[in-house]
Amino acid sequence: RPPSTWLAYIARAWRSAASTTIPDRSQMDAGKRDAPAEPPQVELQARTKQETENNAPSFPSPQTTPKASPRDAQNAPAVPTFTLNEHENSDDEEDEEEDNLPPPSFPALNSAQRASAPTPSFAMPPPTKPTLMAPPPKPSASTSLMPPPRVAPSSLRALPTSSQSMRVPTTGPLPNRGPLPNRGPPVSNGSLGLPPSAGLAVKTPNARGKVLLSPGHSPLDWANLLRSGKNLSGVDSLVRVTPSMLKEKNGRKGKPAWSSYQGKVYNMTPYLPFHPGGEGELRRAAGKDGTKLFMEVHPWVNWENMLGDCMVGILVSEEQAVPKIVGATLDDMD
Ligand code: HEM
Secondary structure, three states, X not given: OOHHHHHHHHHHHHHHXXXXXOOOHHHHHHHHHHOOOOOOOOHHHHHHHHHHHOOOOOOOOOOOOOOOXXXXXXXXOOOOOXXXXXXXXXXXXXXXXHXXXXXXXXXXXXXXXXXXXXXXXXXXXXXXXXXXXXXXXOOOHHHHOOOOOOOOHHHOOOOOOHHHHOOOOOOOOOOOOOOXXXXXXXXXXXXXXXXXXXXXXXXXXXXXXXXXXXXXXOHHHHHHHHHOOOOOXXXXXXXXXXXXXXXXXXXXXXXXXXXXXXXXXXXOXXXXXXXXXXXXXXXXXXXXXXXXXXXXXXXXXXXXXXXXHHXXXXXXXXXXXXXXXXXXXXXXXX
16 A cells, blocks of 8 residues: 555554454454454443443543444444454455465566577486595594694704804804814823923813813913013024924923924914814924914914914924024024
């Protein structure tokens, strides 16, 4: 119904509801089927009649409110009835029936489109069921849900800290140094027959492979000793050193440790406890030419600056040997 008719419809419904008893749905449905339209009982009339018989005062007042008077139901004109199921008898019932109908075919079954078109795909018989492969076997719960293996805390290795990971590894030879030739365990002073009073401390490589220098033997301490002006060579003046002389000064049995580097002979004895590579390494060159060993390990080290005051003389052949070079200077030797 159009909305404009709703108001009149509602007013009519209220009027009817006030004067009629609204049967419930089951009664209405039963009435629809079994009996034709029958005027409903007027409850208001029945109540008023009862009140009259009981001589009870009517409410509202009979003077102000029109009171329905009992009538003979047979002779009474047909009263239009109103039921809430009114629509179900007409439009709504049809709508409900329409709703229950199957959806219309599209295109319509008798349409030209359906007639001219080839057999639509939806009209094709359903495809045969393809042969389905068997699903892959499910992994058993014991393998798929197995928790990650636990690692014993004892076998866990500590992650390297950032400072460690940035540091150049020191446990092995440096990349440009190559393998150290014939390196054995550090040699102690005792093995050389030197007394502890010789001032040569035993050096043991620490965890990082660095030699622990005894206190007071740092590179700075050595630099201070060089500046002190002390006689570190053990000779009064530079000497011509023959190979036999060099071989004799091998640092054993209280003898000084001399080494030659590129023709110059140095007294290594005072430098032994200051050598960063350890005393034992330095002793390997004692009594001979150490140039090869030196250049294999640290060719960047400037030994002339480090051992300047430890210079004994120059290496000469046996024929050129002179007991002592009197008044010679380094310039003369060069
Ligand atoms: C003139 C004699 C020598 C001097 C003045 C000298 C000086 C030095 C210096 C300054 C270092 C520290 C280098 C650095 O940390 O970069 C060093 C380390 C070392 N030197 Fe010597 N050295 C001499 C002879 C020798 C000889 C003859 C050997 C071996 C036979 C040797 C073996 C070593 C070793 C193994 C190290 C340790 C390298 C390292 O820490 O990785 N040095 N030496």
